[in-house]
Amino acid sequence: MAKPKKTPRPKAITPKGFQDYFGVEVTERKTMLDQIAEVYHLYGFEALETSAVETVEALGKFLPDVDRPNEGVFAWQEDADLEKPGDWMALRYDMTAPLARVAAQYRNDLPSPYRRFAMGPVWRNEKPGPGRFRQFYQCDADTVGAPSVAADAEICMMLSDTLEAVGIPRGDYIIRVNNRKVLNGVMEVAGVLDPSDPTKFEDERGTVLRAIDKLDKFGDAGVRLLLGKGRMDDSGDFTDGAGLTDAQADIVMGFMDAKRETGAETVARLMELVGDSQVGAEGVAELETIADLMAQGGYGPDRIVIDPSVVRGLGYYTGPVYEAELTFEVKDEKGRPRQFGSVAGGGRYDDLVKRFTGQEVPATGVSIGVDRLLAALRAKGRMGDQPAGPIVVTVMDKARIGDYMEMVSELRQAGIRAEMYLGNPKNFGNQLKYADKRQSPVAIIQGDDEHERGVIQIKDLILGAKLAENATLEEWKERPSQYEVPRGDIIAKVREIIEMYS
Amino acid sequence: MAKPKKTPRPKAITPKGFQDYFGVEVTERKTMLDQIAEVYHLYGFEALETSAVETVEALGKFLPDVDRPNEGVFAWQEDADLEKPGDWMALRYDMTAPLARVAAQYRNDLPSPYRRFAMGPVWRNEKPGPGRFRQFYQCDADTVGAPSVAADAEICMMLSDTLEAVGIPRGDYIIRVNNRKVLNGVMEVAGVLDPSDPTKFEDERGTVLRAIDKLDKFGDAGVRLLLGKGRMDDSGDFTDGAGLTDAQADIVMGFMDAKRETGAETVARLMELVGDSQVGAEGVAELETIADLMAQGGYGPDRIVIDPSVVRGLGYYTGPVYEAELTFEVKDEKGRPRQFGSVAGGGRYDDLVKRFTGQEVPATGVSIGVDRLLAALRAKGRMGDQPAGPIVVTVMDKARIGDYMEMVSELRQAGIRAEMYLGNPKNFGNQLKYADKRQSPVAIIQGDDEHERGVIQIKDLILGAKLAENATLEEWKERPSQYEVPRGDIIAKVREIIEMYS
Incomplete structure (x- = not known):
């Protein structure tokens, strides 16, 4: 008789890119999420908890010309039944896509505007690397159905209150606000956006967006090269530029450099730059309204500022964009001091529900990077003490x-x-x-x-x-x-x- | 020119078998989980949060003779790399399998015994039906590495405290304790377990286990048929019986009917039944110890009782088995009164870590069905009030x-x-x-x-x-x-x- 094949013992390892959290690591995050939820709740936001799983179709990650869903999500195909092949299902990769589905599905039952918050893990099917995980927490608050920039202002104020509630004192953070419409005005004035034919210069605008997104990385000079003829990196690789003239590039660079001492001065400077563009003027007016609301609400420039150098996400959002940065220094892995950096960001995106219903629904929202915020508090010694055991x-x-x-x-x-x-x-x-x-x-x-x-x-x-x-x-x-x-x-x-x- | 194919709009629907929770549905569950965690923590249990994803190998759901993982879990294959085909990954289907992996992986770092609790969603790839969902919450507490039945007694006491902490008053619940070893003794005395050759009569024992598991459904008479010659159901389908004689079946039925007025009397009755079997006597002694510890700890029979009619899970567990039942009546969907029933269960399972390390590690633990417990509190009117809005x-x-x-x-x-x-x-x-x-x-x-x-x-x-x-x-x-x-x-x-x- 043949000897039965012995099944080898399974390996006891955390799957690559995932993490196990023990004791205080779990409870500290929970405490922070509770503090955040309390502020969100005070602002009238309602909890929403969708399942971890969505149809790939609803997530919008399905490419019609391939059998398998897009990379980037964990997906599988349901078993087929008699009527049809199984649907592709996937783990949510953020909290916004499920919100879009819910806002469309329950549009007749939900209050409008609908303020909701959501906290929980999201999953990314990416190659794991140091500090890059395939499951992590997000903590979002969004207002759906509010066209007024008062909704954006409210979220900035709430973000400020939230950071202070979790233990980041005033002075250790700053919330910067910018506006995509102002950038569109800049594009128009720089000659790469024609309001009468928005499809023209699409490539150039894409290159401009990518260029300004590199401001942190390459500095002014590098971005100028990318706006103009192009840039050669240290390895000799050449990146094509947007082909702007120096005068055109000046306008783009002037936009990112438009921050002045006060919000009013910044707004005035932006108006000089893009006042000739209708969309640009509209964007500046929105920033002005936000600045006024902040001032009246007592949220001074020590907490929230108009800052056109915030360019992250400008390609994605359609109106106001905001970002929370921690301004204190921490030591990097080589012991050099550096600013802690961004812990939350968001903005206005008005085509959220449209994919499902064809109807445009204005929305604005913020996402807090819970794990980064925890890391910041630990770096400041405000968390991470091992509590006494039993x-x-x-x-x-x-x-x-x-x-x-x-x-x-x-x-x-x-x-x-x-x-x-x-x-x-x-x-x-x-x-x-x-x-x-x-x-x-x-x-x-x-x-x-x-x-x-x-x-x-x-x-x-x-x-x-x-x-x-x-x-x-x-x-x-x-x-x-x-x-x-x-x-x-x-x-x-x-x-x-x-x-x-x- | 051919018209470009228009992608149809995605449907905004919750995936089948999944649920969306709004506002108070989220916060009420959170409140309950917080209350449970507080009791668990007081008992010295530490939070553990593993990722939702495990390798299928670690979950133990992989059949070596098929390409796809077992049914019952949501699984997908990682992209292959140059060295080898991608691993199969899956969503956890309970909290015990990840605990087994963690207990093996970190066995040199964790305290031993290791008391841990875990709360969160689990996923089952089952055909969705009314009231049957593919994602639901579990809330587990387990002690790994404690051979003493004091560990089982502690968990029963903790379960009692937990139920009262979430708002089930004493008198509205009962925790019943039984022991698999007593059942083994019963099997031995009934002649379907031979201690000198445990592989003998395996089929008969399987049939006995399945038969007693049907006590709720078929009653005494039905179980007797299944223990003996077999049973024909209303549709005319025949189920083969275990082939026990009437005398043998009497012993099995006597086991399930052994509950007496007091724990001491029940223990005495069990000893009459299985005292001749070594494993049986051991099981009875364990129940006696548990009963003594309960009495000394002030957990009277109004909270925790020795009850051999608890047969659910006896096939899975290796020692003490416990179950919490809510004893108050609710109306079923047809308006008839019925007992609310089970909301938590658990027991001792000593082969938890063995799959990974080859080493036997004793473990015992409980799982609370959070959603059922919430439903119970709502049925009693102790939750579900719509709180005032903003x-x-x-x-x-x-x-x-x-x-x-x-x-x-x-x-x-x-x-x-x-x-x-x-x-x-x-x-x-x-x-x-x-x-x-x-x-x-x-x-x-x-x-x-x-x-x-x-x-x-x-x-x-x-x-x-x-x-x-x-x-x-x-x-x-x-x-x-x-x-x-x-x-x-x-x-x-x-x-x-x-x-x-x-």
């Missing part, structure tokens, strides 16, 4: 487990986090090692002798560890780290010790 | 949006949920309809006239709705539902109205 009640006598469980029960009922040691109690050293690994502040010990005398031993593990590290003999004697107290004093004594350290 | 500040004069935003801002800063109407303000009726849809308790109105006089109108929408329904003319006059107050009194007056209704 009290550990050790097991000295297996026959008296009921007594030990009773102690644990009492502690828990008093609101004190506590555990009985549940491993093999034979080796007492293992029990203390366990308490150490659990970062327990206190261990409780009751052998037969203590039991007969109606007492317990309470070991202060924090002090014990400190003394073990660097105490003199006198200090050891003076400050005992173990106390014998009557069994009935368990709560009082434990509370006394943990309060000493909190 | 205050709505209406827009009477588009030019004074800044003033209205300021009012909203003031309200929010006072901790009062508020919105400015962000739709087209032209039709004032639409604004009040919007406030109605938002279930706003109060609307604020300030036209030019009020602005000049430094006042606002505050409309009590709850009273207004009541009066509109059934008030007499006198009542209308006596109890105005609209107040004119100085602009400076906005917070005080709004607070007065909402506090009247809370």
